[in-house]
Amino acid sequence: MRRPVRRAVSRAVLGFTAVAALSAGSFATVPAFADGGTPLPVAITGPNHVDLSLHGDNGGPSQPQVTLRLAAPGSDEPGEGGGVIPVAHNGDYKIKIDASGLKGVAAVKLPCQASGLTAVCEGNEIYAGEQYNRLGDIRLDINDDSAAGDFGSIKVTGEGEGVDFAPLTIDVLVGGPELLGRKLTEPAGLAAGDTYRAPVGFRNAGGLAAEGAVLHFHGSRGLSFPDGYGNCAYKATTTGSLLHQGIDAICTFSGTYQAGTAYALAEPLKVRTAGFALNDVFSYGFSAVEAGKAKALLAGDGYTPGTGAPLTLEEVPGAASDYTRYTDLDLPSHNTYDLVLTGASLRGEAGDTVKADIGFRNDGPAWISALRSGGEPISFSVAVPEGATVTKSPDRCTFTTIEAGTKGYRCQVDTPLLENTKVAFPFELRIDKVVKNARGKVALPSWDNPFETERSNNTAWIVLNGPDDGQGTGGPSTGGPSGSPSPTASAGDTSGSSGTDGGSGSAGSAGGPGDEATGSGGGLAFTGAGGALLIGGAALLALALGVVVVLVVRRRAAA
Known part of the structure; x- marks a missing residue:
């Protein structure tokens, strides 16, 4: 085992990887012995059980099933004293890993100083808590000797002066019950507002029977489950x-569910x-859990038991091959929304x-779930009218090249986006030269989007000293010299990553706190008509420091 550096660890620099980061100076310690001279109690932690599939679906070679750590008294949360752990x-201490119980059962790759089916990890410091006391990983695989029902254990023990290590035993079962879910398909013609009757089931592809089973299922925001079965419990987020x-x-x-x-x-x-659902995710999965242990799941973590008749399982004769480990479906795949941009006519x-x-809004009827992309933002461009300079731009807008030869701003709206979202993007412009009917285009990108029903309102205009019609293309919006109140979104409008915030968060930050619907910040001063950039001392400093980078988060939903 790589020895930890003999210094206190700062959580701020360690981050998620828990790589030791050093800082000069003294470190905080506690005695090697607990109060009263008794040895310090330290637990060896890791999973108590690992199931190995005979079908070889045990993760990639670089994906260990076991991560061993040490858990010592005290907190690994940064507190007083500069966040020092x-x-x-x-x-000195030693941790011994004995996997000899897996001989003839499974192949084992051990960490630290390994020899065959045993290994020794050495160290001389243990930090408070558990996060920074990682020993190493264990990778398990089936081999030519593995057979259904084979069982063995890995025993992990420790020794060291002044430390009382609580041992860990990891049971390993080969070819146990393996419940694969039945694949789902969307019925032809399913529309928003309809009810899908899902043919949920499983096949035991393992080598042993399952004594009891548990079904987990999930529906995203646009889905619900009208039946409340008595042997089920439900939790709404x-x-x-x-x-x-x-x-x-x-x-x-x-019951017993045969292999x-x-x-x-x-x-x-x-x-x-x-009615607003579009590409919402329904997912489900079965796991083999004894009935007695499974009942404890129904009482935990805010779940409410159903009150109806129980849901039951029936054997399906002639099991087909249309079963998979991960089962989910987007529902419905057909609905529409209408994204609208509104401009401004100013004098x-x-x-x-x-x-x-x-203005940016979604007139629905569908929301934009973006569940598969993890909240990828929608962007639109803002060009500046001739003779004007942008002196203040919204936080969610970045100065950039919006098309060949044209500078302007790229604004971001986070997704998911509710079906009634309204967001304001306030710009402040200084009129340097009066140009009659000067226009700056505001536009969503030209995209092949089958869900967008009306493309004509995807473009709007900022008009300076134009005809006295009081409108920018895309809808009414008026403005005047600064000092007049800026319009705000209505109290019920929401967008971005929160179901309660009034506006989207910063670009690409779906899932975090939202900005105010009309929040704005300082941007580079920018002059329209060809993109002549006016850079003062402060703006030059901002340019030297770099540009804003929008992080687009992508994930795949797995419920």
Whole structure:
């Protein structure tokens, strides 16, 4: 084992990888012995059980099933003293890993100083808590000797002066129950507002029978489950990130489910789609859990038991091959929304500063879930009218080249995006020279989007000293010299990564706190008509420091 550096660890520099980062100076420690001279209690932690599939679906070679750590008294949360994590123990110690119980059962790759089926990890410091006390990883695989029902254990023990190590035993089962879910397909013509009758079931592809089973299923925000079965419990999440809102359910089943046999729910599981639903995710999976242990799941973590008749399983004769480890479906795949941009028609004299509140809204009926992309933002461009300079731009807008030869701003709207979202993007422009009917184009990109129903309102204009019609293309919006109030989104409008915030968060930050709907910040001063950039001392410094980078988060939903 690589020895930890003999210094306190700062959480701020370690981050998620827990790589030792050094800083000069003294470190906080506690005695090697606990109060009263008794040895310091330290637990060896890791999973208690690992199942290995006979089908070889045990993850890639670089994906260990076991990560061993040490858990010492005290907190690994940064507290007073500059966020320093104290050292709980100073003194040599050894951790012994004995995997000889897996001989003839499975292949094992051990960490530290390994020889055959045993290994020794050495160290001389143990930090408070568990996060920074990583020993190493264990990778398990089946081999030519592996057979269904083979069972063995890995025993991990420790020794060191002044430390009392609690050992860890990891049981390994080969070819146990392996419940694969039945694949799903969307019925032809399913529309938003319809109810999908899901033929939920599983096949035991393992080598042993399952004594009991548990069904987990999830529906994202636009889905619901009208039936409340008595052997199921339900939990609705309606706050926080829109990416994670929805309904989760757990159902328990007693009985024996034989290897090589398929089973299905006695009746299809009803999945109701909302009128705003579009590409919402329904997912489910079965796991082999003893009935007694499974019942404890129904009482935990905010789940509410159903009150209806129990859901039951029936054997399916002649099991087919249409079963998979991960089962999910987008529902419905057909719905529409209407994204609308609104511009501004402004008047002023040379030297005046005017406000242009660019509007962005979704007129629905569908929301933009973006569940598969993890909240990838929608962008639109803003060009500056001739004779004007942008003196202040919204935080979510970045100065850039918006098309060949044209400088302007690229603005971001986070997704998921609710079906009634309204967001204002306030710009402040100084009129340097009065140019009659000067126009700056505001536009969504030209995209092949089958869900967008009306493309004509994807473009709007900022008009300076134009005809007195009071409108920029895309809808009414007026402005005047700065000092007049800027319009705000209505109290019920939401967008971005939160179901309660009034606006989207910073670009690419879906899942985090949202900005105010009309929040703005300082941008580079920019003059329209060809993109002549006016750079003062402060702006030159900002340019030297770099440009804003939009991080687009991508994930695949896996419920």
